[in-house]
Amino acid sequence: MNVQKLTPEAKASALAELKDWSLVDGRDAIKRTLVFKDFNAAFGFMTRVAIHADKHDHHPEWFNVYNRVEVTLATHDCQGLSIRDVTLAKFIDEIYSQ
Amino acid sequence: MNVQKLTPEAKASALAELKDWSLVDGRDAIKRTLVFKDFNAAFGFMTRVAIHADKHDHHPEWFNVYNRVEVTLATHDCQGLSIRDVTLAKFIDEIYSQ
Numbered sequence: 669m670n671v672q673k674l675t676p677e678a679k680a681s682a683l684a685e686l687k688d689w690s691l692v693d694g695r696d697a698i699k700r701t702l703v704f705k706d707f708n709a710a711f712g713f714m715t716r717v718a719i720h721a722d723k724h725d726h727h728p729e730w731f732n733v734y735n736r737v738e739v740t741l742a743t744h745d746c747q748g749l750s751i752r753d754v755t756l757a758k759f760i761d762e763i764y765s766q
Numbered sequence: 767m768n769v770q771k772l773t774p775e776a777k778a779s780a781l782a783e784l785k786d787w788s789l790v791d792g793r794d795a796i797k798r799t800l801v802f803k804d805f806n807a808a809f810g811f812m813t814r815v816a817i818h819a820d821k822h823d824h825h826p827e828w829f830n831v832y833n834r835v836e837v838t839l840a841t842h843d844c845q846g847l848s849i850r851d852v853t854l855a856k857f858i859d860e861i862y863s864q
Contacts, residue, residue, distance in 0.1 A: 707816075707819070707820055707825050708820055711813075711816045711820070714812075715809075715813065718805075718809045721805070722805055722806055722809070727805050727831070727832050728831075729829070729830070729831040730829070730830055730831075731827070731828070731829045732827070732828055733825070733827040733828075734825050
């Protein structure tokens with residue numbers, strides 16, 4: 669599917685909205701670290717994100733150790749940030765806040 | 767639970783057996799990269815490992831992007847490799863080979 673890089677203006681606006689995310693050094697990507705009660709909670713979160721991600725064919729890069737999950741979002745097709753990353757970040761924020 | 771570091775002899779013997787694993791630079795830990803057909807297969811594998819890991823209270827460190835999973839195993843309690851890592855590595859090899 670065709671997907672375009674966010675314009676600088678759209679990126680600034682998205683980052684202002686995604687307060688818990690930050691830009692990755694040297695890459696057009698965003699990241700967030702999430703901490704859970706334990707591994708069960710962390711992997712439960714990952715499973716919810718995985719199902720959502722595969723359904724929308726847009727997947728995170730992520731690292732997990734015990735109760736910590738580090739998520740990086742970028743769009744392979746446009747080699748940078750797209751609206752898909754913003755949508756996935758908002759989904760992640762929403763289920764993390766529950 | 768008390769768990770001891772592998773002796774140098776036990777570690778050499780374990781590594782000889784775990785042919786697809788290698789030592790991590792600068793850490794007493796082992797790693798393996800696994801590649802799957804797609805994200806669904808990769809996350810399905812991770813889910814099987816996660817359930818096993820939580821049941822045995824011994825968890826991997828892992829990174830996933832799309833169809834690739836990079837697993838690192840070490841034992842927090844002994845700050846190095848223990849028999850638990852060998853057992854988990856064998857479980858991972860077993861389900862990956864299926």
